[in-house]
């Protein structure tokens with residue numbers, strides 16, 4: 001059986017992902033030239049590498065069109081409901097750290113927790129004749145966190161495709177849900193994270209698509225063990 005591993009072709013995770021495989025004794029080489037989107041692993045003839053973007057990798061893992069992939073936990077959990085039934089998170093790789101957080105304007109002095117925000121959301125319509133608007137590209141994580149975990153139902157999601165942190169200042173939303181790593185983008189936009197507003201601590205993971213064909217396949221276990229040993 002040929003096993004396909006999807007690795008980041010660009011972006012912030014690319015170099016760290018290939019370094020982990022190198023340390024795992026699975027050096028990756030591009031097939032053809034450097035810009036090729038296919039690779040192989042020296043000494044592992046049954047393994048093929050597909051170079052894709054981190055968001056494509058999460059989609060292919062969830063659909064089972066690749067066997068393994070390196071991508072952010074946030075992208076997997078946002079992309080698929082009941083993601084743990086579709087995939088196994090085999091290892092946290094120690095890079096690509098980012099928190100998915102709820103952030104509100106710093107000048108909302110009396111809003112420090114999700115309970116405070118729930119009170120604001122409940123009063124919002126009476127005060128402003130509309131629902132509290134949340135800018136985010138993390139629809140699923142936002143709905144789970146607000147509605148299921150915190151029982152907050154009165155809000156509206158405004159889809160953001162970039163520069164989410166600018167939405168409150170520009171007036172297109174009241175608050176945001178986005179990722180933060182150093183916190184500098186939030187600070188620059190005068191936003192603060194709520195005390196209990198961290199939805200997910202994300203990092204890059206080795207993820208396996210759950211497939212029947214993996215049962216009893218020694219190479220599948222060997223890949224997981226090699227990567228874990230490299231951490």
Ligand SMILES: Nc1ncnc2c1ncn2[C@@H]1O[C@H](COP(=O)(O)OP(=O)(O)OP(=O)(O)O)[C@@H](O)[C@H]1O
Nearest residue numbers: 011012053054055056072074075096097098181202
């Ligand atoms: N400071 C950061 N900003 C954005 N993403 C980060 C940051 N730190 C870590 N990450 C993680 O990197 C991943 C996204 O990586 P990247 O932006 O390279 O992928 P992508 O979404 O596929 O790219 P593109 O949007 O260009 O198609 C997510 O899992 C995210 O959590």
Ligand SMILES: O=P(O)(O)OC[C@H]1O[C@H](OP(=O)(O)OP(=O)(O)O)[C@H](O)[C@@H]1O
Nearest residue numbers: 162165178179180181182183184185186
């Ligand atoms: O907490 P910080 O260190 O400031 O990082 C957080 C910011 O970094 C990302 O933007 P970036 O423009 O890097 O990437 P993107 O194109 O994936 O949004 C992310 O969308 C945040 O805006």
